[in-house]
Amino acid sequence: QVQLVESGGGLVQAGGSLRLSCAASGRTFRRYAMGWFRQAPGKEREIVAAIIWSTGSTYYTNSVKGRFTISRDNAKNTVSLQMNSLKVEDTAVYYCATTPSMNVIRASEYNYWGQGTQVTVSS
Numbered sequence: 001q002v003q004l005v006e007s008g009g010g011l012v013q014a015g016g017s018l019r020l021s022c023a024a025s026g027r028t029f030r031r032y033a034m035g036w037f038r039q040a041p042g043k044e045r046e047i048v049a050a051i052i053w054s055t056g057s058t059y060y061t062n063s064v065k066g067r068f069t070i071s072r073d074n075a076k077n078t079v080s081l082q083m084n085s086l087k088v089e090d091t092a093v094y095y096c097a098t099t100p101s102m103n104v105i106r107a108s109e110y111n112y113w114g115q116g117t118q119v120t121v122s123s
Contacts, residue, residue, distance in 0.1 A: 002026040002112040004096050009117030014088055016121070020081040022096030022114055033104045034079045035059075036070060038092035038119075048094070049081060050104035059104055063089075086121045094119050 008020040020036065035050035049070040050059045058070050069082040079096060094117050097110035
């Protein structure tokens with residue numbers, strides 16, 4: 001079992017910044033990558049960013065490129081998402097997740113999920 005606990009969500013004005021963190025514990029040795037997903041009301045859960053744990057290679061969905069940065073801390077077993085220049089359309093519940101699969105884009109490939117943290121961007 002793997003436990004994931006997110007923190008750092010909140011309310012921010014458009015153009016502002018937030019930093020999300022996700023602490024992982026348990027049997028994380030089978031992890032290939034960790035990702036951040038988001039789900040807005042009435043929409044499907046979508047990938048935001050992912051990081052391959054061993055190499056640090058990253059993936060970003062087009063809408064957040066240049067604004068968001070995903071990073072990992074091996075020693076603390078955490079993954080973070082720095083979100084800058086936030087837009088109203090970034091409003092969603094953000095989830096971190098872990099996957100043993102090389103397909104880091106598909107939500108169905110992730111087997112452990114955090115409880116989610118709300119990010120609200122006001123205009």
